[in-house]
Amino acid sequence: MRVSNYIIKAKLSDNKYLLFHSYTGALDVVNKKVGEYIENPKKNYIDKESLNTLTKRGYITDKSPREEEKHVLNIVKLLQSKIKTEYVFTIIPTYRCNLKCTYCYQDSIKRDNVSIDKNVVDKIFEIIKNFSYSNNKIFKTIQLFGGEPFLPENYKIIKYILNIGKELGYKFAVSTNGVCLDQYISLLKPKFFKGIQITLDGIENVHNKRRLKKNGTGTFKEIVRNIDIVLSKDIPLNLRVNIDKRNFENFKYLVKYISEKDWTNYPNFQVNFRPVYFVSKNRKKKYGFTNYLLYKKVILLLGKEYLWMNMGNITFPFEPIISDIFRGKGYAGFVAFYCVAQRGSVIFDPYGDLYSCWRTCGEKFWRIGKYIPKLTWEENKLNILKNRTVVDISKCRKCKLALLCGGGCVVKAFDDSRSLYNPGCEDDIEKLLIKKFPIIYNKLKQKNKEDTKYINHFFSE
Amino acid sequence: MKKKKIEKPKKENKIKSINEKLWDDFTIEELESREEFNSPNILIEGGPGGCCVYKCWTVGVVFCGAAM
Numbered sequence: 001m002r003v004s005n006y007i008i009k010a011k012l013s014d015n016k017y018l019l020f021h022s023y024t025g026a027l028d029v030v031n032k033k034v035g036e037y038i039e040n041p042k043k044n045y046i047d048k049e050s051l052n053t054l055t056k057r058g059y060i061t062d063k064s065p066r067e068e069e070k071h072v073l074n075i076v077k078l079l080q081s082k083i084k085t086e087y088v089f090t091i092i093p094t095y096r097c098n099l100k101c102t103y104c105y106q107d108s109i110k111r112d113n114v115s116i117d118k119n120v121v122d123k124i125f126e127i128i129k130n131f132s133y134s135n136n137k138i139f140k141t142i143q144l145f146g147g148e149p150f151l152p153e154n155y156k157i158i159k160y161i162l163n164i165g166k167e168l169g170y171k172f173a174v175s176t177n178g179v180c181l182d183q184y185i186s187l188l189k190p191k192f193f194k195g196i197q198i199t200l201d202g203i204e205n206v207h208n209k210r211r212l213k214k215n216g217t218g219t220f221k222e223i224v225r226n227i228d229i230v231l232s233k234d235i236p237l238n239l240r241v242n243i244d245k246r247n248f249e250n251f252k253y254l255v256k257y258i259s260e261k262d263w264t265n266y267p268n269f270q271v272n273f274r275p276v277y278f279v280s281k282n283r284k285k286k287y288g289f290t291n292y293l294l295y296k297k298v299i300l301l302l303g304k305e306y307l308w309m310n311m312g313n314i315t316f317p318f319e320p321i322i323s324d325i326f327r328g329k330g331y332a333g334f335v336a337f338y339c340v341a342q343r344g345s346v347i348f349d350p351y352g353d354l355y356s357c358w359r360t361c362g363e364k365f366w367r368i369g370k371y372i373p374k375l376t377w378e379e380n381k382l383n384i385l386k387n388r389t390v391v392d393i394s395k396c397r398k399c400k401l402a403l404l405c406g407g408g409c410v411v412k413a414f415d416d417s418r419s420l421y422n423p424g425c426e427d428d429i430e431k432l433l434i435k436k437f438p439i440i441y442n443k444l445k446q447k448n449k450e451d452t453k454y455i456n457h458f459f460s461e
Numbered sequence: 462m463k464k465k466k467i468e469k470p471k472k473e474n475k476i477k478s479i480n481e482k483l484w485d486d487f488t489i490e491e492l493e494s495r496e497e498f499n500s501p502n503i504l505i506e507g508g509p510g511g512c513c514v515y516k517c518w519t520v521g522v523v524f525c526g527a528a529m
Contacts, residue, residue: 027479034475046475053476058485075484325480332484 003041004061005068006400010437011035018441020322022400023072024058025332027325069397076389076403079336087131088139088340090347091116091124091161093154095147095362099177099219101211103244103276103287109362111147114350118160120372124348125164127375131346141194144174145347145358150184159187166192173197177211179219181226188235195236198227202241203257206250210242224261231266239269243294244276244287252301273298273311279415291315292428295435314433315426316405319440326444334403338424342385342410356385359411366411385410388420395423401430 008020017035019028030038037044038059046054054060063071094115095106116124132138142165144150149158165172171194178198188196200223201210208218230237239258243251251273263269275289295312321333337343341357348354349361352372360366368385369377390396390407399405407413408424416422426432 021483024483024485025480026483029477029479031475050475053478057476057478058483328480330482332480334484 001055001060001062003038004059004063005065005398006072007038007059008400008433008437009035009038010434010441012438012441018438019059020437021058023068023075023334023403025321025325025334026057026059027322027332028057028059065398072402073391073397075334076336076391079334080387080389080391083336083343084137085344086137086139086340088141088143088345089128090143090145090345090358091121092145092147092347092349092361093149093157093161094151094350096151097146097148097177098151098179098213099148099211100214102246103210103242103278105279105359106147106362110351111362115154116157116348116350118157120350120352121157121161121164123371125168127348127371128170129168139344140169141171141173144172144176145361146175148177148179149174150176150180152180152183155183158184162187162192177219178223178226179213180222182222182229185229185233188230188233190234193235195238196230197238197240198223198230199240199242200224200227200254201243202247202250203253206247206254210247227263228261231263231269234268236268237266237270239263239271241271241273242276243273244278244289246287248289248294248297249301255302272313274313277412290427290432292426292432292435295432312432312436314436315409315429316401318404318433318437321404322437322440323444326447332403335406336389338406338408338410342388357411384420392421393423394421399423401425401433405429 004021006022008022010018012018012029015032017030017032017038019030019035019038020026033044034046034050034054037046037050038054041060051060061068095109095111096113096115097104097106097111128138128142142161144158144161162172171192173193173195175197178196178200181196181198199211200220201207204218204220207220207223211219211223213219227237227239241251241254258264258271264271273294275291275294276287278284278288291312291314298311316338317333317335324330324333339345339357345356346354346368347356347358347361348371352370353362353364353367354369354371354377355361355366356368357366366381367378368381369375388407388410390399390402390405393407393413396402396405396407405425408426410420410424412426413422413424414420416424
């Protein structure tokens with residue numbers, strides 16, 4: 001018997017430890033003695049009863065490391081065979097944008113004046129309808145993405161998209177830079193809009209250096225005005241803050257600004273601080289940031305009282321898995337894949353191409369099909385994406401996060417190593433997870449006590 | 462004389478398990494035949510869902526690193 005290789009252990013503040021076994025799905029709170037035993041069984045002793053419990057829960061195992069690895073792979077294969085794909089649709093009305101943000105990842109793609117027209121929209125909804133006729137599971141919210149979807153000249157076509165979507169029972173969500181949002185307010189009804197994501201990268205002088213118009217002028221004032229409008233309309237607003245080495249030291253002023261604006265008092269408001277990920281190695285070294293760094297800086301700069309904000313997020317569904325365990329939802333919801341881009345995501349671009357990942361739209365290498373003049377799929381690419389699991393990634397097979405992460409982002413893996421079969425996980429993700437694990441646990445515990453409703457924007461860290 | 466009541470030491474809860482259902486040693490065939498396995502609540506269908514908006518509006522977790 002030996003200690004399993006698949007234990008995530010975190011120290012709780014009250015001399016206890018939190019254990020999660022990442023292939024049995026066991027979640028336990030143990031005392032110091034048991035925690036120390038797990039850490040070093042040769043130097044510590046525990047009673048027989050505890051040992052039996054630890055064995056039953058998977059922490060102590062008679063499997064060899066190789067047998068444990070094999071067991072994990074069996075679970076992945078099972079998940080892969082049983083999971084039913086849920087389709088998620090995104091429409092990109094145009095790749096054009098009215099801004100030239102300093103870190104835009106769409107710089108290299110073709111962004112001429114092409115926008116979709118009514119015929120193309122009809123074609124898109126014909127395809128969406130056929131997906132549902134085929135008895136597929138469909139996520140009933142369509143995402144609008146760009147470029148900038150809410151350019152003033154797009155108004156008519158956006159209105160047309162919304163009307164058809166509504167008739168078919170769809171709701172919408174949009175990622176917009178927020179600059180011209182006021183011109184779209186009449187279309188944004190809370191009943192049909194599940195959410196709007198707007199980005200603000202700092203207080204005025206910081207934001208305006210990063211997210212500027214083509215003529216070089218800033219966008220802060222317009223965006224703030226439009227955030228106020230959206231919040232007053234009861235539409236869920238996700239304020240995204242992109243952080244890299246150029247603005248992280250200033251984000252505390254943005255936090256102060258958000259508090260002063262009283263945005264946090266709106267139940268439809270949430271904020272997400274996200275590190276900017278750079279593909280180029282030079283830029284990554286110079287400007288890059290990670291969720292782990294972000295988390296550490298938050299604690300250093302602001303203190304723990306600001307942890308209610310969504311900072312330093314774990315980039316795989318660890319929190320939902322733990323949350324489901326808390327809510328008594330049976331087996332841990334392990335995953336075989338990292339992301340919907342591998343299964344289920346269908347993005348319609350204005351050139352008649354189909355993609356599955358927002359990050360790679362417009363890059364032909366990642367195209368999964370075409371819908372103009374007729375619908376055709378690039379089956380080889382779909383199969384590669386669909387079948388990429390930790391089973392094929394040797395470095396992931398031994399990883400204790402394998403069933404939580406599913407091999408990481410396929411695009412990041414390719415960006416980093418020019419291979420799809422390398423891990424695509426974020427730097428320091430395990431360190432971040434161990435730091436955040438007790439916080440997630442304590443929050444859920446508190447929630448259970450209060451028997452409060454599950455509220456999205458307070459659940460995430 | 463009143464006897465002094467001796468308090469028994471509280472039994473320490475060494476391991477407090479939060480959940481019961483585990484992906485334990487049963488075979489894949491056994492697992493497949495379990496009724497709970499086919500319940501929609503057990504598995505996250507369609508993979509975890511990677512993109513920001515998708516997760517934001519469903520479970521409130523942001524995944525994607527794409528900067529918008």
